Amino acid sequence: MSRQSTLEQLSQQSPVIAPSMLKCDFGNLAEEVASLDAVGSQVLHWDVMDGHFVPNLSYGALVFAPLREKTNQLFDAHLMISEPAEYLDDYLKAGCDCITIHIEAVPDPTELLLRIREADCVAGLSLNPDTPLEKIAPYLPFCDLVLVMSVKPGFGGQAFIPDSVERIARINELVGPETIIAVDGGIAPETIGECAAAGARLFVTGSSVFNADDYGSAMAEMRAIAESRRTSLSS
Numbered sequence: 001m002s003r004q005s006t007l008e009q010l011s012q013q014s015p016v017i018a019p020s021m022l023k024c025d026f027g028n029l030a031e032e033v034a035s036l037d038a039v040g041s042q043v044l045h046w047d048v049m050d051g052h053f054v055p056n057l058s059y060g061a062l063v064f065a066p067l068r069e070k071t072n073q074l075f076d077a078h079l080m081i082s083e084p085a086e087y088l089d090d091y092l093k094a095g096c097d098c099i100t101i102h103i104e105a106v107p108d109p110t111e112l113l114l115r116i117r118e119a120d121c122v123a124g125l126s127l128n129p130d131t132p133l134e135k136i137a138p139y140l141p142f143c144d145l146v147l148v149m150s151v152k153p154g155f156g157g158q159a160f161i162p163d164s165v166e167r168i169a170r171i172n173e174l175v176g177p178e179t180i181i182a183v184d185g186g187i188a189p190e191t192i193g194e195c196a197a198a199g200a201r202l203f204v205t206g207s208s209v210f211n212a213d214d215y216g217s218a219m220a221e222m223r224a225i226a227e228s229r230r231t232s233l234s235s
């Protein structure tokens with residue numbers, strides 16, 4: 001799908017709940033994708049970890065590329081890796097629709113963000129909870145999406161860091177409505193509403209979806225809360 005179509009889809013379907021595949025059953029990856037298809041999930045969030053940038057290893061393009069042919073859901077790759085420049089092409093070739101890199105991984109993300117856009121992909125920039133917002137400010141014009149980490153990256157199942165709400169609100173003041181603000185970590189029915197009210201439109205949720213018996217109801221419940229709290233600015 002083209003970058004423009006992806007952005008339109010994300011905007012039209014906002015608020016979007018994106019299951020974080022880090023928390024799914026890796027022994028049944030294809031079935032997990034099919035279960036999410038069945039409940040109308042639109043976006044799969046793939047947490048790529050290299051054991052350097054974060055103290056955990058997950059999967060890479062080789063693992064999720066074959067699933068690309070089995071679903072129409074958007075593929076959202078969150079690269080928690082130290083050398084995004086070296087591996088970017090693998091994720092572009094794997095058919096990702098969105099690729100997010102971390103500000104902490106590169107001295108200047110401009111060239112990489114432009115490469116992602118030139119490949120007709122949505123370009124995302126993420127920042128860790130302890131990274132000052134000023135670090136990303138110069139690069140916002142090159143971002144289609146800003147991913148606010150609301151936990152320390154590396155693991156699912158952590159508690160939401162409350163300061164993240166204020167960080168979302170401040171980023172919302174810096175970007176126009178065309179830039180999607182996403183939030184990742186500890187998103188649950190108890191935390192999603194305040195993030196939506198602060199301006200987030202895409203919500204990455206691992207435990208809250210995969211620990212539920214019914215993925216569809218868990219996603220619908222969180223989406224309804226986000227919908228009821230969304231700001232007019234983020235519509």
Ligand code: DX5
Pocket residue numbers: 020022023045047078151152153154155156157158184185186187204205206207208
């Ligand atoms: C953390 C990942 C998240 C994580 C979310 O490094 O980026 O996507 O899997 O999981 P929960 O929703 O359980 O915090």
Ligand code: ZN
Pocket residue numbers: 020045046047078184204
């Ligand atoms: Zn993530």
